[in-house]
Amino acid sequence: MKENFFRSMTWLHTWVGLLVCWVLLLIFFAGTLSYYRHDISLWTKPELHKNVIQSYDASLIEPELDKAQQYLSQHAEGARDWRISFPTDRKPYLSYSWQTQPEAGQRRGQFIEHVVQKDQEQLITDVRQTKGGNFFYRLHFDLHYMPAKIARWIVGFCTMFMLIALISGIVIHKRIFKDFFSFRRNKGSRSWLDAHNVSSVLALPYHLMITYTGLVTLMVMYMPWAVITAYDGDSQAFRKELRPSRVQVKPIGETADMVQLTSLLPQLQGILGNLPIRQVVINNPGDRNSRVNVYKDTGETVTDRRTAIVFDAVDGKLLNSGVEPDSGAQNTHDTLIALHTGRFSGPALRLLFFISGIMGCAMIATGTLLWANKIRQKQQKQLKQGNKATFGLRLVEGLNLTFIAGLPLAASAFFYANRLLPLDMVNRAQWEANSFFLVLAILGVIACFKRTLSVWRVVLALSGLSLIAIPLLNALTSDSNLLTNMSQGQWSLAGFDIICSIIGLSLLYARSKLSQRHKQPAIRQHDASRADLPLGRTAMNKEA
Amino acid sequence: MVSLLGFSYIAFGLLALAMFSHHREVLGYAPSEKRCRVLSTAGWFGLALTYWGCTLLQGFAYGSIIYFGLLAVAGLLVVITLSYRAKFMPYAMGLSAIVSSILLLIPPSQ
Numbered sequence: 187m188k189e190n191f192f193r194s195m196t197w198l199h200t201w202v203g204l205l206v207c208w209v210l211l212l213i214f215f216a217g218t219l220s221y222y223r224h225d226i227s228l229w230t231k232p233e234l235h236k237n238v239i240q241s242y243d244a245s246l247i248e249p250e251l252d253k254a255q256q257y258l259s260q261h262a263e264g265a266r267d268w269r270i271s272f273p274t275d276r277k278p279y280l281s282y283s284w285q286t287q288p289e290a291g292q293r294r295g296q297f298i299e300h301v302v303q304k305d306q307e308q309l310i311t312d313v314r315q316t317k318g319g320n321f322f323y324r325l326h327f328d329l330h331y332m333p334a335k336i337a338r339w340i341v342g343f344c345t346m347f348m349l350i351a352l353i354s355g356i357v358i359h360k361r362i363f364k365d366f367f368s369f370r371r372n373k374g375s376r377s378w379l380d381a382h383n384v385s386s387v388l389a390l391p392y393h394l395m396i397t398y399t400g401l402v403t404l405m406v407m408y409m410p411w412a413v414i415t416a417y418d419g420d421s422q423a424f425r426k427e428l429r430p431s432r433v434q435v436k437p438i439g440e441t442a443d444m445v446q447l448t449s450l451l452p453q454l455q456g457i458l459g460n461l462p463i464r465q466v467v468i469n470n471p472g473d474r475n476s477r478v479n480v481y482k483d484t485g486e487t488v489t490d491r492r493t494a495i496v497f498d499a500v501d502g503k504l505l506n507s508g509v510e511p512d513s514g515a516q517n518t519h520d521t522l523i524a525l526h527t528g529r530f531s532g533p534a535l536r537l538l539f540f541i542s543g544i545m546g547c548a549m550i551a552t553g554t555l556l557w558a559n560k561i562r563q564k565q566q567k568q569l570k571q572g573n574k575a576t577f578g579l580r581l582v583e584g585l586n587l588t589f590i591a592g593l594p595l596a597a598s599a600f601f602y603a604n605r606l607l608p609l610d611m612v613n614r615a616q617w618e619a620n621s622f623f624l625v626l627a628i629l630g631v632i633a634c635f636k637r638t639l640s641v642w643r644v645v646l647a648l649s650g651l652s653l654i655a656i657p658l659l660n661a662l663t664s665d666s667n668l669l670t671n672m673s674q675g676q677w678s679l680a681g682f683d684i685i686c687s688i689i690g691l692s693l694l695y696a697r698s699k700l701s702q703r704h705k706q707p708a709i710r711q712h713d714a715s716r717a718d719l720p721l722g723r724t725a726m727n728k729e730a
Numbered sequence: 731m732v733s734l735l736g737f738s739y740i741a742f743g744l745l746a747l748a749m750f751s752h753h754r755e756v757l758g759y760a761p762s763e764k765r766c767r768v769l770s771t772a773g774w775f776g777l778a779l780t781y782w783g784c785t786l787l788q789g790f791a792y793g794s795i796i797y798f799g800l801l802a803v804a805g806l807l808v809v810i811t812l813s814y815r816a817k818f819m820p821y822a823m824g825l826s827a828i829v830s831s832i833l834l835l836i837p838p839s840q
Contacts, residue, residue: 367746369813388805391798488791533731538799545802
């Protein structure tokens with residue numbers, strides 16, 4: 187019974203993990219990058235690299251609000267909403283933005299953002315078309331080139347598989363705690379297994395948390411029945427009760443003058459105290475039925491709630507002081523979502539999350555490499571007789587090459603496209619995304635014909651070098667460079683360059699490891715043509 | 731923050747030394763059973779102490795989250811030390827004890 191149980195769990199772990207691992211790697215990779223979503227967005231808009239980045243100053247709120255109202259009423263009359271975003275730690279600049287009225291058949295209008303310079307006078311209106319960090323953020327749960335709804339189902343499916351793989355993995359790797367600190371180098375599949383163990387176990391709390399909360403983020407979509415039953419299918423009523431402060435109001439078509447926004451400040455101070463204001467959103471500006479929503483900056487509190495303080499935009503009456511019903515279920519849900527998105531985390535915790543995310547990518551990657559390695563060992567006899575590897579093995583090795591080696595290269599292609607594509611290109615933002623997928627596609631085609639170690643080395647070298655050159659690219663294509671960013675304290679820009687270079691260096695290190703293995707005589711004892719074998723097969727140990 | 735990372739590194743280092751094979755690898759001789767028990771108790775104690783430090787410095791919620799992040803990185807560092815510079819382990823732990831204690835004595839800038 188016991189033997190059978192472990193055997194079936196092993197089977198489950200292998201197949202559940204293998205079936206979805208490449209999509210999962212893409213999701214994990216995009217999610218990990220999304221921790222730095224706003225930093226990536228800032229980096230991809232070099233127009234904002236000079237005289238823009240500032241920190242929140244409570245004493246400037248009043249004049250800034252006044253100017254914003256003037257500017258928006260001049261430039262964004264008849265918009266669907268206005269947004270005034272004050273500098274925060276993650277988005278360190280002041281901006282006025284608005285959404286135009288949606289065209290017929292569209293759900294949303296066009297989103298326009300003008301950024302205010304530090305001196306409070308000039309506005310930057312012409313920023314290049316780019317998706318920036320939002321590309322990776324959307325890729326994380328909406329994938330690309332497909333309707334969001336289908337994509338979210340695929341992502342949910344993969345997440346569920348991942349949760350099963352994690353739990354069955356804990357069950358089958360009985361020795362994980364015995365092998366807690368063991369990483370035996372240069373021992374072929376043993377090393378891959380160790381790497382798989384280490385990356386899974388050390389960040390296990392993170393992996394379990396991120397997978398589970400990932401399911402929770404879209405739980406109402408995956409399991410809508412409770413809501414359907416309780417609210418007779420009226421999901422709007424459900425949302426209204428869940429978040430009374432976020433109810434959308436419809437314009438009634440009568441024009442009315444808007445209250446001076448600054449006149450709301452004393453009331454706001456009474457509610458917020460000294461807490462910073464993050465954003466002021468005005469729905470249906472100029473209409474009789476218009477609202478002012480004020481969002482506070484929740485800082486490092488573990489919450490993801492966007493609770494608005496709501497005023498009537500015409501007579502300035504306070505409609506909702508931003509207090510939501512304090513229910514246990516909702517607090518739990520909120521905490522879980524906050525843990526997943528990590529919006530509350532400061533720089534240190536964000537870096538730790540990022541490292542844990544990379545360990546998650548490593549866990550998935552080593553898992554599939556390990557599998558390919560084992561299957562190749564099994565087929566060793568047939569291979570020696572000159573037979574071709576089975577289709578399954580070729581498929582797995584090809585996908586490994588495409589996704590594991592390809593994702594960093596694709597991401598760096600995205601950054602290069604962001605800087606090098608002509609500024610007036612039609613559909614520019616889309617072409618940045620296309621270049622990401624083009625790289626993956628090209629690698630996929632190459633992988634159909636050649637999956638040898640030399641291809642791995644070339645791809646790793648390419649991505650390593652291109653990532654190391656990111657600071658250079660930044661210096662050549664923007665007004666600032668790594669050094670000026672550091673001296674001016676623009677740390678999110680400097681950090682981007684530094685992290686890219688570090689990742690590039692480690693990819694080059696990985697590449698050098700791949701070639702080193704050939705020089706070791708112990709490895710050559712089996713077969714002289716090792717260089718033509720795929721990754722993971724270079725350092726066969728005696729287990730084989 | 732860095733000092734907490736240092737302390738969790740030491741705690742994990744002690745737990746690693748409490749294991750037979752790692753102890754032999756690092757110090758060159760097999761540990762007695764009593765020694766293993768002492769080392770692992772000290773390691774667990776260190777982990778608990780780090781958790782206490784995290785919640786004290788960062789509050790219960792934020793501190794707990796950062797604790798798990800620190801453990802992942804500290805564990806990774808221990809694994810790297812053990813597999814690349816096993817003999818250096820005791821010195822690395824001593825060094826991180828000194829640095830972490832000094833950092834702890836410097837009052838936060840705020």
